[in-house]
Amino acid sequence: MPRLDGLAATRRITGDPELNAVKVVMLTTFELDEYVFEALRNGASGFLVKDTEPEELLRAVRAVVGGDALLSPGVTRRLIAEFAARSKEPAAAASLALLTEREREVMALVGIGLSNEEIARRLVVSPFTAKTHVSRTMVKLGARDRAQLVVLACASGLVLPGWLG
Numbered sequence: 001m002p003r004l005d006g007l008a009a010t011r012r013i014t015g016d017p018e019l020n021a022v023k024v025v026m027l028t029t030f031e032l033d034e035y036v037f038e039a040l041r042n043g044a045s046g047f048l049v050k051d052t053e054p055e056e057l058l059r060a061v062r063a064v065v066g067g068d069a070l071l072s073p074g075v076t077r078r079l080i081a082e083f084a085a086r087s088k089e090p091a092a093a094a095s096l097a098l099l100t101e102r103e104r105e106v107m108a109l110v111g112i113g114l115s116n117e118e119i120a121r122r123l124v125v126s127p128f129t130a131k132t133h134v135s136r137t138m139v140k141l142g143a144r145d146r147a148q149l150v151v152l153a154c155a156s157g158l159v160l161p162g163w164l165g
Contacts, residue, residue, distance in 0.1 A: 007038050014043025014144070023064045023145070027057070036075050045145045046070045068115070069147030076113070096156050098140045104158065106133040110146055111153030 004012070010024045025046035026039045039047050045064045048057060049072050060070040096104055102123075109119045120130040134146070143149045153159040 007035070007042055010039060010042040010044050025060055025064050025070075027052070031072065031075060036071075040147055040151060043144055045147055047075060048072050049075075064145075067145065069145050069150070071147070095141055095152070096158060099137060103133055103137045103140070106130065107137050107149060107153050108158050110134060110137075110149050111159030113150075 006026055006028060010026065013019050013022055013024055023045040024043060025048065026044045027048050027050060028035065029050050031049050036047055046060045046069060048060055048070070052060070052072065063070045096107075099107065105123070106119060109122060114122065116130045116134060117127050119134070120127040123130065134149070137143075138145070138149055141149070141152055143152060150159075
């Protein structure tokens with residue numbers, strides 16, 4: 001990109017109130033942890049490496065448009081473990097007090113990567129009810145998307161790296 005790098009472009013897009021409905025999927029050759037962290041901090045909803053197969057890229061774009069988030073598989077585990085270990089946001093744990101017990105449970109399930117349908121099956125509720133719980137949790141915590149909810153779940157200690165529920 002001749003004038004801006006992807007991180008700066010993401011920061012501009014997600015920081016512009018007129019573009020608040022726009023979602024960003026980073027497609028990059030850099031799979032460095034710091035680059036991934038910065039992309040997510042800047043509001044990216046997806047992060048893929050350039051060797052991603054075309055069908056996976058389409059799936060990622062569809063997931064992000066649908067309100068989900070998607071990270072390259074190789075990045076996901078490292079990201080969660082590293083971010084949880086390095087998080088210095090003490091407010092993350094306190095923010096859990098804003099949530100009901102059910103919302104904390106749903107946040108943990110989002111944190112381990114479950115879809116709304118999988119959450120619904122696990123909690124024996126309808127997919128619509130699961131989606132409502134996820135949405136309310138995101139609103140209460142000020143999370144832009146599911147990726148931020150995962151980061152908050154890890155930062156607060158609600159989900160531990162490697163935990164599969």
